Amino acid sequence: MALIKLHPQHKKRQRSNIIIGCLLLSFVVLVFGVTVVKMSNGAMLEAFDHSYRISVTPVADE
Amino acid sequence: MTDASITSTGYSIHNQAEFDDYFALLKPRVMSLVVFTASVGLFVAPNGVHPILAFASILFIAIGAGASGALNMWWDADIDAVMKRTSGRPIPGGRVSPSEARNLGLWLSVFSVGMLAITANFLSAALLAFTIFFYAVIYTMWLKRWTPQNIVIGGAAGAFPPMIGWVVATGEIGIESVLMFALIFMWTPPHFWALALFMNNDYAKAGVPMLTVTNGKKSTRAHILIYTILLVPVALSLSFTQLGGPFYFITSLGLNCWFLLGAYRLFLRDEITAETQNYKLERTFFFVSLIYLFAHFLALLIEAFIDFSFINWLVFI
Numbered sequence: 001m002a003l004i005k006l007h008p009q010h011k012k013r014q015r016s017n018i019i020i021g022c023l024l025l026s027f028v029v030l031v032f033g034v035t036v037v038k039m040s041n042g043a044m045l046e047a048f049d050h051s052y053r054i055s056v057t058p059v060a061d062e
Numbered sequence: 063m064t065d066a067s068i069t070s071t072g073y074s075i076h077n078q079a080e081f082d083d084y085f086a087l088l089k090p091r092v093m094s095l096v097v098f099t100a101s102v103g104l105f106v107a108p109n110g111v112h113p114i115l116a117f118a119s120i121l122f123i124a125i126g127a128g129a130s131g132a133l134n135m136w137w138d139a140d141i142d143a144v145m146k147r148t149s150g151r152p153i154p155g156g157r158v159s160p161s162e163a164r165n166l167g168l169w170l171s172v173f174s175v176g177m178l179a180i181t182a183n184f185l186s187a188a189l190l191a192f193t194i195f196f197y198a199v200i201y202t203m204w205l206k207r208w209t210p211q212n213i214v215i216g217g218a219a220g221a222f223p224p225m226i227g228w229v230v231a232t233g234e235i236g237i238e239s240v241l242m243f244a245l246i247f248m249w250t251p252p253h254f255w256a257l258a259l260f261m262n263n264d265y266a267k268a269g270v271p272m273l274t275v276t277n278g279k280k281s282t283r284a285h286i287l288i289y290t291i292l293l294v295p296v297a298l299s300l301s302f303t304q305l306g307g308p309f310y311f312i313t314s315l316g317l318n319c320w321f322l323l324g325a326y327r328l329f330l331r332d333e334i335t336a337e338t339q340n341y342k343l344e345r346t347f348f349f350v351s352l353i354y355l356f357a358h359f360l361a362l363l364i365e366a367f368i369d370f371s372f373i374n375w376l377v378f379i
Contacts, residue, residue, distance in 0.1 A: 030121070041112075
């Protein structure tokens with residue numbers, strides 16, 4: 001049992017805070033996902049000059 | 063924030079904003095239409111987009127649309143307070159202050175445009191920025207209170223989302239995205255004028271120069287019919303691009319006949335009958351206009367994912 005009874009206004013604020021927290025967390029996850037996709041798309045390129053990475057380029061069949 | 067803040071602000075406890083009020087500032091119903099049309103624009107494009115990038119892009123387009131909605135509510139708070147339909151919105155309701163709405167709109171604009179530039183490309187971000195500017199400044203601040211052609215020109219703001227979706231996928235503005243833009247652009251006047259026919263008192267009370275207020279309802283009915291006739295070739299023309307096909311053509315033909323018939327019946331209607339029947343036909347036409355747009359974009363989506371080439375065979379049999 002809570003020591004202090006929450007005012008209804010506190011409950012409303014608590015709800016808003018939880019929703020905003022969830023939204024921020026979702027945003028972090030989304031940015032992480034976008035970063036992974038962007039990085040994966042550029043995996044065949046060297047970061048410093050955007051030239052092809054020979055070491056990871058598949059060998060073409062003769 | 064301390065407990066004292068509950069009573070020290072100008073708002074009463076019951077009037078304090080909740081998350082839902084801030085969300086309402088973003089006009090969720092408009093956002094849902096933006097999400098749908100932008101998604102169609104993105105998915106019907108010939109280039110595939112990674113699902114995560116597609117999701118993120120549509121989300122940021124929707125946030126951009128929401129931001130322009132918040133700016134609209136900030137600027138139009140005085141009009142909203144007078145109109146019955148909008149008097150319950152967060153600002154006239156006293157739950158959110160105008161400056162809060164303005165700040166939310168501005169920050170979300172910057173955020174959505176910046177994030178779309180990172181996620182997709184600069185052209186789509188530039189188009190989103192222009193859409194927000196067009197809706198908030200050109201339409202809301204300038205056209206809406208100035209000319210009865212407000213929604214004709216202002217309709218461009220609502221027509222950009224499928225084009226932005228297309229640009230996210232392709233990186234360029236093609237003829238297909240221009241036609242999708244044109245479809246919404248030409249659809250907007252009949253849609254909003256039908257609403258104005260049965261909400262005329264609201265607009266007159268607020269001093270908004272809608273066509274029904276400045277030119278009268280008879281003229282508005284004629285305008286609805288003219289714009290609906292002009293809409294037909296625009297809607298059908300998409301059939302002959304790489305997006306369309308037999309399924310889209312048949313769907314569009316049916317929808318246009320339905321819509322055109324509705325516009326013609328509105329045109330023939332006299333004001334006394336309309337008022338006696340509480341604008342039943344006008345309300346139905348407004349509802350049909352929503353189905354019309356939704357079905358057109360749904361047909362484009364279906365065309366993109368299902369091969370209807372067998373229908374060509376049936377034609378030659």
